[in-house]
Amino acid sequence: MEKILSVSHLGKSFKDKKVLKSISFDVCKGEIMAILGPNGAGKSTTIRSIMGIIYPDHGEINFENHSEIPRHKIGYLPEERGLYQNVKVMDILLYLAELKDYPMKKAKERALHYLKKFDLEGKENVAIEELSKGMSQKVQFISSIIHEPDLLILDEPFSGLDPVSQDVFKDEIRELANQGTAILLSSHQMNLVEEICDRLFMMQDGQKVIYGSLDDVKMEYANFKCTIRGQNQLSDLDVIPGVQRIEQTDATSILYLEKDIQPTQWLKQVPDKLSIQEMSLNRISLHEIFIDIAADKQLLKGGEVHA
């Protein structure tokens, strides 16, 4: 895959606190790369360093074929975001496109296209302050993609969105990637990102936790878990082989399976006498992987992760 952006050994301290410790990753054309981690892990600092908004103490950031930040080729949606309140939607979109040197006529067409797509048709002459928060977020998103960027950087794109809007954004991000845009996004909502990202970089306390493709990570770290709904005795479940640990609450039991079990083989070993109302077998989520690994590396204090 064609690399668009590579970050190597990024380090940054605020006062005496090290907030980034040797962060390295790449972003390639047409892929969705996710930076994941709880609040305060250093995601936004990494992104702001890439955007040249803050300067890293050490490390390198390279854009393919460019010696400095190709601002016109990048779309950026910051975490803390807003728009001028007392201006019209179309005016601000055209201004931001103009700052990117994008042709006005095309910008206008694209603005109308996306407003329609995001259910904001007819709002182009409405002032930003009259829009709801969700509508305003959609306009912000449009502003970051209006100039057809090669690289789209989204810092917490889903925060504050309702589930319907989250889906709209997810679909649009996927579509952009399919069209060849390189996408770097950060989120603390790992379950959301799990559904769309190709590769991921998990971090905690400014350090790498896991870096790799979603499939590889899942293959390597995500063991199967079997969720059974039904009244069962713990002693009945204990006898099943290949189980690491069991979590039981009321009528639901979750069996965490060992790494190298064969799902079909394992299922045959489930005792007949179990009461099964529902049963599902799937890999554990990114969130659970994150907690497992971070705990292993003793990066979690008090075992609590806000996710």
Added chain:
Amino acid sequence: MRNSIKVAKWEMKRNLKNKSYIIGLFMTPLIILVFMLISSFMSGSEDNTTTERTDVYVNDQVKLFDEIGETVKTHDLNWQIHQTDLDKASLEHVLASSEDTAYLFLTEEAINQDKIPIFTSEDIPVNFMNEVQFLEGPIKLWQAKKLGLSDEELAVVTAPLSFDELSVDDLKEPSSSDKKEEHSTGLSQAVPGIFGGLILLSISITGMYIFQSASNEKKDKIAEIILSSVTPGELMQGKIVGYFVLGLIQVAVILGFAVPIALWKLDFPVLDYLLVPQTLLFILIAIMGYLLFASLFVGLGATMTDMGSAGNFQGFVMMLPFLPFIFITPVIGNPSGLIAKVGTYFPFSTPGVLMLRLVMLEEWPWLEIGIALVILAISIWLFMKLAGKIFKVGILMYGKNATPKEIWRWLTA
């Protein structure tokens, strides 16, 4: 630079589309106009009180009525004169029931005693007794004639003496026509000065919008989005240039009101006085003054979210453009004095004080002007640098005001 121009264009467009800006644009000259009208109305109404004529009744026993009439005419006294043969005895009754009325008794006896009785009503203009002094001329003339002086002798005796106030310099150029010209150079200096002051005031006031604009970037949390396309320096420059042009638009609007009124109200050729090389210097000073205050405001705006939350430190900096007002009285008193010079060399008062001095002084102190402009230029460069440093960090600090300590850290970083 291209990006700065884009930002500048945006700031202009945004304001020109904003109703409150447009209203402000036209309100400023209108307010000035209204004040001018009110003050001229007030002084006009003062005139009205004095236009009530004083009725002067003359009991003329020496046949001087016509001469008095002429004196009243030549001195433009606001009198209505009448002849009367009322005697002193019946005066009391008449004067008690009248206003602005005086009775003058011109009798030979009184004239010979050099004491002419005048009886006035209780209401009489304050300066009436001064005006009466003008009558001395015709009465004295009458006296002299009575003594039998010839017309020639009369002419010598009655020709008024005048004392001409001259300085040593006047020895070199004694003609009176020069004096008149000097008077007009004073005016021709004042007109470009007032023009320059107008530009400075307008663009400095518009410059305060820069402050608002910079703190809006913080309040609306858009700074990071903008900074993904332009550098902080370009954003800052763009704002300064944009508001400069907006300030000039304000100047143009004010001139659009002021010039026709000046041409109509004042009877000297304002435009001829304005279109002189001196105007260029005043404009230069005004623009430099703007740049200094603009850098101050743009840096300051980046340190706080809104005006309401300004601390003591910020409030103090906001007041700096008004510093020249402290100097106005001493500078007018002595345009070449020590205080005037201090004001000229202290960058924040330089534009205002220098302009005021140039208007007051007939001989321009070119060396001082040069030094002041150099100080101003260095200060602009320095404050732009400092503002740039503050702006770069401050603009991204959303929802929080910077403390003086933090600002100091950014400056020294």
